[in-house]
Amino acid sequence: MSVGHVVIVGAGQGGFQAAASLRTEGHGGPITLIGAEPGLPYQRPPLSKAYLKSGEEEALQLRPASFFEKNCIDLMPETRIEGIDRTAARITACGRNIAYDHLVLATGTRNLRPPIPGLERALDLRTLADARKLRDALPGKRRVAVIGGGFIGLEFAAVARRLGHEVTVAEAAPRLMSRAVSPEISTRFLAMHRGLGVDIRLGSAVTEVTDEGIALTDGAFVDADLVLLAAGVVPNIELATEAGLATANGVVTDARLLTSDPAISALGDCAVFPLTGSGRLVRLESVQAATDHARTIAKRLVGDREVAYTAVPWFWSDQADWKLQIAGLADPSDESVSRDDGAVLRFADGVLTAVETVNDAKAHMQARKLLAGGASARRDSLAERDYDLAMV
Template sequence: MSSGHVVIVGAGQGGLQAAMSLRQEGHEGPITLVGGEPGLPYQRPPLSKAYLKTGEAEKLALRPESFFETKAITLRPGTWVDAIDRAAQQLRIGSETLDYDTLILATGTRNLRPPIPGVERALDLRTLEDARTLRAALDQPRRIAVIGGGFIGLEFAAVAAGLGHHVSIAEAAPRLMARAVSPAMSERFRALHEGLGTELHLGNGVTEVTERGLLLADSVEVHADLVLLAAGVRPNVELAQQAGLEVDNGVVVDAMLRTADPQIFALGDCAAFPEAVSGRRVRLESVQAATDHARSIAKTIVKGDVAPYAAVPWFWSDQHDFKLQIAGLAAPSDESVALDDGAVLRFRGDRLTAVETINNAKIHMKARRLLGGDAVPARDTLLQRNYDLTAA
């Protein structure tokens, strides 16, 4: 049994899962969960979807306050860590120091704010406070412009269009969700959003946020009363970097999710880790990756280096009546095979890397099981079965 003091910096879903998993694995020592935002840890995914419609913030809490007392987890919300002293194994919080035996960095990401003139006029959608501001702004018909055609921007756009607002999306890439999905899947979502009445400006970056809306690279002006910036995120790595830990598009960790300092781990959106299949270093912006990381780290702390992290990544996005689900991790250059049932299989050479589906939980779950198995079927084998995953 482990008994040292574990401090977790970051009280999102990954940080909270780390605390819960430590107790589930049998950790008997103190656990401190430090979060920068006020209040209880809460779910972020509904902020761009259900919360905008209902405003029911109380349903977002991941655990009630009594849970932390019952599990002997010290929650410190509204608290910012200023520095890590690795030699002393201490955190500096203002004039206070906090000792740790093991430290878990779950610092997440923050919204990327590109150097566009007037970008300070745009609103964000990252925190509950951001969502409250946006929801209040949707109380009357508006012209809305969204900068960015990724998951968050499209989820917000679908809700806003469904509420009767006129929505425009400006995306610098030539297609929607270009980093995350295949061209075939991008096309299906283009048709969905245009069917909702949303005006799409693809391959056309924003050069200025003006008082009247957006100015695009082709000099077209998009008139808007409200602008949402959803142009991606950047990992919060400053604490790790200042402490001398390696940083490369995230806090660099090994297959056990441990940094070069054996007492410090990192998880979730801020962690750059070796993908189990290819070995390439990746950083995943996914609630599921964060919670899977947390469970793996907890086992390592309590039981030692039993097994490296090797969970199959998976993602989802709810946009209007489309539930996009992705099993696996494809690169933008991976080849695509679109099936009659709407699924898209991604391949890198002969290897299946990901499966994209819409409203097809059966195929999604089958894909996750296949990709997580000891022997993933090769492309030729799948072709012989007409790419029918249920027969694999």
């Protein structure tokens, strides 16, 4: 039996998908979708790439306003949630009490802000408003500094370089994208970005941001007219914590994405859940995970009460004309095996955990199918067939 009024806090891609999937699954009760930003729900991945070049905001919209009207989804933009009253099963938003039968937390993340003097001078790239401000600031700026060598920082660096700007990336870690990819892939992307003319400073934390640029731990100073902060994110868990829900670098859920309160679910970047197979608690910063979470929650609320999230995690990053794709989830300490074609297979205790590819959609899809196959793919058996990922 379908639950009654579903309130979704967070109108990003995961929150939107939860509302849309509820209707697709046949939920006939009221749905309220609450977002902190103005306007309609939109895609975030293009903000660091296509939008900076085109400025086409309408192309980012997930659906037009008519979709929400037709599907009777009460969209409340520019609305901040002040608290959750679990006993009364209601939230407070802008002084108004809104009762729920089920609450979905899709509160996402915000930019990590390290304690760097002068950091208020740096621009962010998390929301459409951030991207709009950054795009408006780019014309005429010839020297750009990026704090952070992760996906967002490198995607922006490639775009800025193609637009003709001098670009320096300061990364505190000894290699690029160190939390997400193998050392082999880090090395390849380092060479690619340096080939574009990007000045990459590894092992160089920023100690100060000034009107003239950024100071680094090695004593160097990088002149810059524009500084972008891209040093990672932190989950928005304050509402959950204040409501007494279990949290640990995210809102803790079970495999069904239910929190410690059976009337509240969590999804996307703010949710910590047990990874299929290992059972270890993970938090995924991935649009695909958020949308898959949303579909799982919708199925459970409409009737399949035991449905669990079992999808294979996958990620991508477009940097210049390279598409990095990752199937699975590896720990930075996992072993690496490089194939002749450039694909990198990651292993923990002899079991395949992830496959990293560049501009190789076929190998990426093979890896996803293999990892979703149910049985553990072991290194010894893969080695016997020269690490061919095609299922046999």
